[in-house]
Amino acid sequence: MSLDTTTAMPTNGRPIPDPVPNDLTLPQSVDVVVIGAGIAGVCTALELAERGLKVALCEKGDVGAEQSSRNWGWVRLSHRDPREMPLMVESVRLWKGMNERTGAETGYRQCGITFSVTTDEALKEEEDWAQILQEYQIPARVLPAPEALNAFPGLTAPIKGALYNPHDGRAEPQKASPAIANAFRMLGGTVHQNCAVRTVETSGGKVSAVVTENGTIRCSSVVVAAGIWSRLFLGNLGIDLPMLKTTGTVLRTDPVPDGPEGTFKFQDYTFRRRLDGGYSISGPQTGLYEITPDSFWLAPKFFPALKSEFTRLKFRFGKRFVQEMKLPRKWGATDRTPFEDTRIYDPQPDTKAIDKVYAQLQAAYPAFQGVGIAQRWAGYIDVMPDIIPVVSSTEGVRGHIPGLFVASGLSGHGFGLGPGIGKLMADLVTGAVPVVDPSQYRLSRFSDGSKIAPMEGILRR
Template identity: 60%
Template sequence: MPGPKPDPVVNTPELPAHADVVIIGGGIAGVATALELADRGLKVALCEKGHIAGEQSSRNWGWVRLTHRDRRELPLMVEAQRLWQAMDARIGADTGYVRCGVTYTTATAQAFEAERSALEDLQPYQIPARLLNREEALAQFPGLSLDITGALHNPYDGRAEPQKAVPAMARAVQARGGSVHQDCAVRVVETAAGRVSGVVTEKGRIACSAVLVAGGVWSRLFLGNLGIALPQLRTKGNVLRTDPVPDGPEGTLKFRDFTMRRRADGGYTIASALPSRYQLTPDSFRLLKAFLPTLRNEWRNVSLGLGPAFFEALRTPRRWSATEVSPFERARVLDPVPDETQIDRALEVIREAYEPFRTATVAQKWAGYIDVLPDIIPVISGTEGVRGGIPGLYVSTGFSGHGFGLGTGAGRLAADLITGAAPIVDPAPFRLHRFSDGSGIRPTEGVIQR
């Protein structure tokens, strides 16, 4: 069953000879940055090897949440949510954003106590989240029967529609004079006098003074061809959506075995809350040392497997020139096969526990690849501080399953860095050279969940 179909975006007819900034990648990180730059009067060209939001930006859960954020990314998420709230009016289109509230249930007394830490993280931002006992938590979803001890409820958490939001923003970039080029992979970045001077795409050259690499799971491969190291792996997320469910809840729910959120069409996006089986690749071994601090914390939750992804990676070239067909032209859109057993089990738990879902039918199942960094927070940074770094070359990637909600804030921060404006938040936690400056990898700070 193929992945979700994002709303279409019509290509800009002509590839420009020149742009102020070229964005590589048509997911939310790249498109939100393009929108910010276009609103500041810069000429932007956005190049996407496949189509806008073709990969994880249309395949994620659609959550826009403040809760369970790493403490280092929480200030950026506060700004991101503020931008989400104003986005529909800003671009004159519907992203599906709704502040619906999310209820994070707990199955044990220990887990309930752990939610106090998550609550404390939110308090400095005057967010009215609160702990609920078992009866209060179940009252949020009348008729629900789950074995829980309580919950953390945040009424400020929300949702948006992944298949609508990023395409709507991309069309807004075009309305502001920017250009969008799909089926147009960037092969290499060119330099002159020691800094970025342009890019070569499969359809021609664009001169520019700045480039942002926002390529999701492809970012490590692209940067590696430039001699820049990014310790990035990928994992798979599995999702299904139902047909419309009469009398389904408005609020979003997370339980030990599943997550669910209402969609604009009246159906529900459902996923397992358990981690998917991780498919080993050659990079898993190359980057083992970098990921060890995280693995020490998470090894109980990791299930390893060897499959087609390993051999696919072995066949993928790691070096190419401006005149060669790049790996990005050989695989336009990654559309992995979902682990159906896992998501079917999640739906079955919901059917057994919640009357409105007893006869819920599955409309679609899909999977997507999530880009992961060792400390589970993104890179939003220039590259000058790392070996092989180039003035004028920037990176926004590695969102580790948190990128859809963070995307608007990430776009604002990346635009600030590119233009030299005062950054919306302290950019230090997101610097690329944290992996090479001797500061060490710090595993997640606080409780985080996708």
Template identity: 55%
Template sequence: MPGPEPDRVGNSPELPRHADVVVIGGGIAGVCTALELSERGLSVALCEKGHIAGEQSSRNWGWVRLTHRDVRELPLMAESRRLWAGMDARIGGGTGYVQCGATYLCATEAALELEREAIRELAPHGVPAELLSRAEVMAQCPGLALDVVGALHAPYDGRAEPQTAVPAMARALLARGVGIHQDCAVRVVETQAGRVSGVVTERGHIACSAVLVAGGVWSRLFLGNLGIELPQLRTKGSVLRTEPVPDGPEGHLKYRDFAMRRRADGGYTVASALPSRYQLTPDSLRLLRAFAPTLRAEWRNISLGVGPSFLEGLRTPRRWGPAEVSPFEKARVLDPAPDDARIDRALEVVRRAHPAFRHAKVAQKWGGYIDVLPDVVPVISGTEGVKGGIPGLFVSTGFSGHGFGLGTGAGRLAADLITGAAPVVDLTPFRLHRFSDGTRISPKGSVIQR
């Protein structure tokens, strides 16, 4: 069964000879940055090797959440939520954004104590959240057949529709004259006098003074060809959607076994909240030292295995030139098979737990690759200050499963960097050179969500 089909977006008729900025990647980080830059009067060419939102930007859970985030992301997420709320009016299209609230169900007192800590972390940022007793959970979810002791309820959490949101933004860009170039991989970045001067794509050359790499799981490979080290790995998530379910909950529900949210079509997106099986790749070995703190913190939540991904990694070229076919032209859209057993188990728990889902039918299943960094916090940064860095070259990647909700704010912050404007939030947590300047790298905990 193929992955989700995002709404299609038209292509610009010709590749421009010049643009102020070339954005590499047609996911939410790239599209939101292009939107910000265009509104600031810059000419932008957005190049995507496949099609808009073809990979994780259409395959994620669709949550736009403030809760269960690393505190380093919270200021940017607060800005992202504000931007999501105004996005439909801004682009004249539909993203499906709704502030629906989320309920994080707790099976143990220890889990409930962690939610108390989450509330304490949210408080300085003005984010409301409350603990619910078991009786309050049952009043909110009549008929719920789960052994819970309480829950955290977060009224500011929301959702949007991954298959429609980014394409709607991209269509708005097209209408404003921004170049959208799909099936157009960027091969290399060119420099002149020590700074960015252009890019070479599979269709030709574009002169520019700035480039943003927003390539998701492909970013490490692209930057590595330029001699820039990005300690990024990928992990697979599996998701299913149901046919419409009458009388299901309006807000998100998350439990130790599952996570689910209502869709605009009346169905539900359901995923497992249990540890996923991580397939080792050659990069897993190369980056073992960089990810050691994450492995120590998360070893209970990681199951390692060796499969086709290892051989695929060995076969993938790590160096190529402007006249050579790049790896991005050989794999336009990554569409991994879902872990059927894992998501089937999650749906079975949902069916038993909530009366509305007793006869819920699966409409589709899919897998997707998530780009992960050692501290589970993205890079939104220039490349100056790292070995091989180039003035005018910027990066927005490594969102570690948080990127869909964070994408609008990430676009604003990346545009601030590119234009030299005052950054909307402190740049320190997101700088690329934190991995090479002696900064202690540590993950907060299990915050990966899709």
């Protein structure tokens, strides 16, 4: 942890999710083991428990301590790839009832998000986005600059206008996953933290158990919701999940008296209000892509995504390459695994870049002038080649194991999608009619000859 000399307050150090009680005794046998207690894992566990299944949730560190506590907290329908829209519409419906469902504060608020643009051409593109939203009866509209800035008195951003969607919202990353995990426990589910799953065992070719560092749990289904670790975990089972990682940095401010409720995106900065009265600030310039051995192995699959991100990301070739080169790719049930060696992945924030972002915001918006920096952090983001999550069985892929499911590769926008992903995953595990067409999210799309590419223009947003 470093000290910010201007405020004499600790300003780095990871965001700490609300605590969740730990179940130390492993059940001998359950219906489903969920691996990973980020937003995808906790939402899946809660859905399954609500349907009466016996579920154990295993987490190598603390509930929500990786991506799910480090994100911007945006729950947005806008600028979504149409392939994700049905799942996101369902997610927003679930977010709206999440406080009541969990009996706890997840921080969800339908606050609206303003996506500002600086050129006429970009404003025209926003008209297209508004139309996509209107097809789902979402009353998004394109606003001229003065109207777009109305909700942010004093902000002097040189914008042409904005897409405004009143149905977009926010939730609190450090509260939501713990609240959902606690609700899951109230239904009889067990949460095992500091309990890495090493591997999956099979009997007669089907899932029969998971082996954790603390013992074995018999089960007939396993959901891998292990975030950035899913590729490594599944690789050990002989299943290829083509996933890369990028890093993003976030800054949290001290409380801003009478600060705006709405969330705002400008080309140089973004801000969204937090329950504690401060703001989570970020900007596109804080994205970092560290080159690893996977970058080369997966290059052909990721070429379209990397090409369109080339100008926005900083690329770095450094010690991360060597660290990942040394990672074991194969192990057995009795071996210590990389999951036990890294309980919580806590990358270094790009302090220089995020401070520049904040300085730009302060210069443009008097509401932030004199407001101190409370904290900065970074988080790894798991990304699929088409920027669409995997919510799927392993059917149709090499190494298929009946009873094994994957909810991962949420591609930088999975916090908002989490509740819908949990519901869809529970449908797949239980054989219920899926809440949305699951074919877009199948794992086999990467190996069955399908064309794989992000939606044109989506990465510029």
